Amino acid sequence: MAKRDGTSLSPELKQAEEPSELLRELVAHLRQNRTQLREEWVVRITETRLLTAMTKEEIFAEATSVYDSYVEALETEAFEALQAYARNLSERIIPRGVETHEVVGIVLLLRDVLARSLFAKYQNDFKKLNRILDAYEPAANRIANTVAVGFVQERERVIRQQQEAIRELSTPVLQVRERLLILPIIGVIDPQRARQLTEQLLRGIRTNRAKVVVIDITGVAAMDLTVANNLVQTVEASRLLGATVIVTGLSPEIAQTLVTIGVDLGKMNTVGDLQGGIEQAERLLGYKVEKLAEPR
Amino acid sequence: MEVPILKQGAVLIATFQAALSDADLNHLRMGLVQQVVKFRSRAVIVDVTAMDVMDSFASRTLREIAHMIRLRGAETVIVGIQPEVAFAMVQLGLTLEGVATALDLEEGLAYLNEKFKTAN
Numbered sequence: 536m537a538k539r540d541g542t543s544l545s546p547e548l549k550q551a552e553e554p555s556e557l558l559r560e561l562v563a564h565l566r567q568n569r570t571q572l573r574e575e576w577v578v579r580i581t582e583t584r585l586l587t588a589m590t591k592e593e594i595f596a597e598a599t600s601v602y603d604s605y606v607e608a609l610e611t612e613a614f615e616a617l618q619a620y621a622r623n624l625s626e627r628i629i630p631r632g633v634e635t636h637e638v639v640g641i642v643l644l645l646r647d648v649l650a651r652s653l654f655a656k657y658q659n660d661f662k663k664l665n666r667i668l669d670a671y672e673p674a675a676n677r678i679a680n681t682v683a684v685g686f687v688q689e690r691e692r693v694i695r696q697q698q699e700a701i702r703e704l705s706t707p708v709l710q711v712r713e714r715l716l717i718l719p720i721i722g723v724i725d726p727q728r729a730r731q732l733t734e735q736l737l738r739g740i741r742t743n744r745a746k747v748v749v750i751d752i753t754g755v756a757a758m759d760l761t762v763a764n765n766l767v768q769t770v771e772a773s774r775l776l777g778a779t780v781i782v783t784g785l786s787p788e789i790a791q792t793l794v795t796i797g798v799d800l801g802k803m804n805t806v807g808d809l810q811g812g813i814e815q816a817e818r819l820l821g822y823k824v825e826k827l828a829e830p831r
Numbered sequence: 832m833e834v835p836i837l838k839q840g841a842v843l844i845a846t847f848q849a850a851l852s853d854a855d856l857n858h859l860r861m862g863l864v865q866q867v868v869k870f871r872s873r874a875v876i877v878d879v880t881a882m883d884v885m886d887s888f889a890s891r892t893l894r895e896i897a898h899m900i901r902l903r904g905a906e907t908v909i910v911g912i913q914p915e916v917a918f919a920m921v922q923l924g925l926t927l928e929g930v931a932t933a934l935d936l937e938e939g940l941a942y943l944n945e946k947f948k949t950a951n
Contacts, residue, residue: 733918734914734915734918737914737917737918738914740914740934741913741914741934744934744938746934746938768918768921768922769921771921771926772914772917772918772920772921773917774926774932775909775912775917775920775921775926775927775932776912776914776917776932776934777910777932777933777934777938777942778934
């Protein structure tokens with residue numbers, strides 16, 4: 536039977552310890568010395584100039600919960616829970632401007648601080664220290680890995696969300712008259728945005744019961760063949776919903792692209808500029824615009 | 832599967848159900864033209880609102896129906912194609928070229944009214 540302070544009664548009995556028993560022993564040690572080890576860790580964090588975006592109080596508060604989660608993960612080996620915790624933590628600190636290298640850095644620092652304390656505790660029993668480290672290292676590495684991956688996953692989620700928001704903002708479908716929609720497109724259209732555009736427009740046609748749609752591409756610098764085809768498909772799909780599409784603002788380059796891919800321009804209604812497009816749309820819808828007086 | 836065909840004055844309205852087999856479509860093709868002859872209809876509205884997929888056979892059948900009905904001097908309007916279905920169709924190159932389309936039954940009837948007015 537091994538004694539709690541790490542020394543053994545007899546050499547033969549040293550082999551009796553299970554890895555899980557060792558883990559329990561080191562977890563107990565980490566819990567007992569929690570305050571001191573956590574403090575040491577925070578000092579190291581400040582020394583290495585990590586988490587500069589956060590105040591000392593904030594670092595201390597987060598450090599406490601990270602320390603406890605770390606030790607709990609060592610004890611329970613519940614890495615899914617740890618990953619969920621890491622994503623949660625990331626959700627909080629990413630908006631504060633914390634970077635990946637900082638998160639990985641502080642977790643590795645904690646690993647080091649705890650490892651050193653194990654060296655100190657078992658310094659008189661090299662064989663036991665080795666066994667303790669055999670139990671500690673794989674778990675500690677897995678923790679570092681889990682936290683880093685959790686952080687990166689959360690970052691990627693935020694980026695995807697922002698991309699989606701940008702895409703939505705940049706393709707508004709506007710109703711300017713009864714039955715008349717305008718879709719002003721600005722910027723670069725990649726195939727994904729083109730697809731999203733088409734879906735948004737078709738839904739808009741159905742919701743607003745539009746009979747005419749003016750798609751203005753004045754703000755589009757260039758269009759590759761894929762996107763040009765998407766535009767043609769958008770026109771055809773709109774027709775299936777009973778709406779006529781007028782395309783306005785084609786630059787000479789885009790006109791060239793359309794001719795090159797052999798777009799039957801007889802099938803596509805095009806007008807030079809947005810103003811002309813709206814005027815034609817109004818005619819199609821049976822409107823007549825009359826000027827009654829001069830602007831004041 | 833029986834497809835209900837209603838008569839509204841000079842217009843026949845056929846409402847397609849969600850899952851029509853190829854046999855149903857073939858049956859419908861003959862049936863609709865026979866009805867046009869029997870009632871001397873001037874137009875047919877085919878309402879496909881309930882169809883959540885449109886494959887190439889269905890698309891071709893609709894075009895053939897429109898052609899056959901035109902040979903009887905009548906007009907066909909396809910209404911109720913859903914946005915997702917329209918998107919899928921154009922990606923497959925099924926554009927229903929040469930066949931009139933409208934958003935829904937109301938629009939289809941309005942379109943025909945206009946057409947008959949200017950024709951008379």
